[in-house]
Amino acid sequence: MGNLLAAVVSAEAADSGESKSYIERMFSSDGFHAPSITDFFPPALFGDGTIFEFNRIMMVRLIAAIALIVVFAIVAQRAKVVPGRFQASIEFLLDFVKNQIVEPVMGHEGKRFLPILTTIFLAIVFFNITGVIPFLNIASTSLIGLPIIMALWVYVLYLAHGVKKHGLGGYLKNSLFPPGVPKAIYLLLTPIEFLQVFILRPATLALRLAANMIAGHLLLVLCFSATQYFFFAASGAMKATGAVTFAAGFAFTLFEVFVALLQAYVFTMLAAVYLNMALEEEH
Amino acid sequence: MMLAQTLLLAEEAHTSEVEGADLILPAPYDLLWSIVIFAIIAVVFTKVILPKLQAVLDERAELIQGGIEKAEKAQAEAAAALEEYTAQLTEARAEAARIREDARVEASQILAEARRRAGTDAERIVETAQRQIDAERHQAVISLRTEVGSLATELASRIVGESLADDARQQRVIDSFLDDLESTVKAEG
Numbered sequence: 001m002g003n004l005l006a007a008v009v010s011a012e013a014a015d016s017g018e019s020k021s022y023i024e025r026m027f028s029s030d031g032f033h034a035p036s037i038t039d040f041f042p043p044a045l046f047g048d049g050t051i052f053e054f055n056r057i058m059m060v061r062l063i064a065a066i067a068l069i070v071v072f073a074i075v076a077q078r079a080k081v082v083p084g085r086f087q088a089s090i091e092f093l094l095d096f097v098k099n100q101i102v103e104p105v106m107g108h109e110g111k112r113f114l115p116i117l118t119t120i121f122l123a124i125v126f127f128n129i130t131g132v133i134p135f136l137n138i139a140s141t142s143l144i145g146l147p148i149i150m151a152l153w154v155y156v157l158y159l160a161h162g163v164k165k166h167g168l169g170g171y172l173k174n175s176l177f178p179p180g181v182p183k184a185i186y187l188l189l190t191p192i193e194f195l196q197v198f199i200l201r202p203a204t205l206a207l208r209l210a211a212n213m214i215a216g217h218l219l220l221v222l223c224f225s226a227t228q229y230f231f232f233a234a235s236g237a238m239k240a241t242g243a244v245t246f247a248a249g250f251a252f253t254l255f256e257v258f259v260a261l262l263q264a265y266v267f268t269m270l271a272a273v274y275l276n277m278a279l280e281e282e283h
Numbered sequence: 284m285m286l287a288q289t290l291l292l293a294e295e296a297h298t299s300e301v302e303g304a305d306l307i308l309p310a311p312y313d314l315l316w317s318i319v320i321f322a323i324i325a326v327v328f329t330k331v332i333l334p335k336l337q338a339v340l341d342e343r344a345e346l347i348q349g350g351i352e353k354a355e356k357a358q359a360e361a362a363a364a365l366e367e368y369t370a371q372l373t374e375a376r377a378e379a380a381r382i383r384e385d386a387r388v389e390a391s392q393i394l395a396e397a398r399r400r401a402g403t404d405a406e407r408i409v410e411t412a413q414r415q416i417d418a419e420r421h422q423a424v425i426s427l428r429t430e431v432g433s434l435a436t437e438l439a440s441r442i443v444g445e446s447l448a449d450d451a452r453q454q455r456v457i458d459s460f461l462d463d464l465e466s467t468v469k470a471e472g
Contacts, residue, residue, distance in 0.1 A: 022304040026311040082347045088340045134318040137309035228312035253320045
């Protein structure tokens with residue numbers, strides 16, 4: 001896949017040395033490296049070629065998961081009625097899920113789904129934000145596996161609760177044969193609804209998240225790689241162009257922080273909406 | 284323009300042999316510039332944005348803490364007031380009981396005193412009356428003795444016709460007569 005994008009080696013990059021150390025390469029340029037899809041398939045640390053293949057993206061996921069658990073375990077253990085600074089910030093996140101997502105979408109009934117939706121939101125925030133953290137530098141969700149797992153989680157969740165509430169037949173009738181339309185329309189509507197409920201919803205959840213993170217990473221790497229090239233390899237007035245790409249990198253970093261939160265918000269919001277649709281009597 | 288051009292240029296084919304730091308670290312340029320940007324963001328946040336937010340958070344924490352403390356203080360005050368009130372009530376009840384008890388004791392004392400005084404008065408009255416009676420009787424006896432004596436003498440001298448002018452004899456006769464009379468009265472009484 002990556003080879004589709006990869007092509008000719010530029011002239012400056014010709015003498016790239018395997019001999020240079022990582023630190024040396026940090027402050028020099030062997031030419032411009034365009035970001036490519038291979039960034040998302042780094043070499044394996046171990047288990048190469050097996051289902052247990054462990055590369056740096058898996059490592060980043062592990063770090064994000066541990067950070068999430070540790071941060072919240074510490075806050076939970078030291079929670080007080082009168083919150084300190086850190087607890088107040090964490091509480092802000094929890095309140096955000098409650099007041100901005102669950103209650104407006106699901107109303108009072110949403111209370112029992114608050115824990116699971118909060119977990120989804122926080123997990124996605126932590127997995128996304130690794131994209132802008134130095135040394136990690138890639139969103140854990142930019143590889144489609146994790147978004148698929150999270151989308152499947154939501155998929156199973158809303159199907160299970162829909163079937164549990166209405167029974168299998170009731171749920172299918174509710175979702176596939178929405179009331180209030182002429183019978184003939186079902187010929188058109190039912191296949192669309194079927195696609196919606198059983199395929200498109202989970203697929204779009206996973207794809208939207210992964211695609212946003214992939215695009216974000218490519219943008220950042222493009223800016224950083226160009227900055228590196230302009231500062232260390234280009235000469236004269238071209239060096240000044242590096243300031244522009246650096247500024248762009250700065251702006252996109254801030255933008256990526258925003259996108260990380262936004263995508264978590266969108267994902268959780270849609271999960272709440274799908275759950276609500278599954279539970280509704282008629283829709 | 285520049286970017287678009289460079290995008291068309293391509294990167295080196297993905298090298299098959301990667302080892303060491305490259306396995307776990309991102310591309311060197313990725314790391315370098317993200318560190319620079321992260322540092323800038325960190326400085327701006329820690330120097331400018333977070334202090335303001337923290338001030339608000341601290342203020343809120345203080346406000347909540349202050350509110351809780353105020354409520355606790357009010358509750359403590361109310362509890363203290365209730366305790367004081369209860370104590371006062373208990374004290375007042377005890378005092379009332381004591382006063383009643385005192386009054387009862389005093390009343391019985393007064394009654395006893397009155398009884399005692401009435402008793403002594405009565406005794407004294409009885410005694411005085413007795414003494415008066417005794418005195419009067421004595422007086423009566425004396426006057427009787429003289430009068431009865433002269434009357435009897437006169438009567439006897441008239442009857443007997445014998446002059447009893449002799450005083451000493453006369454007195455002796457009267458005395459023996461009266462003694463007889465007295466002993467008869469006593470024996471009869």
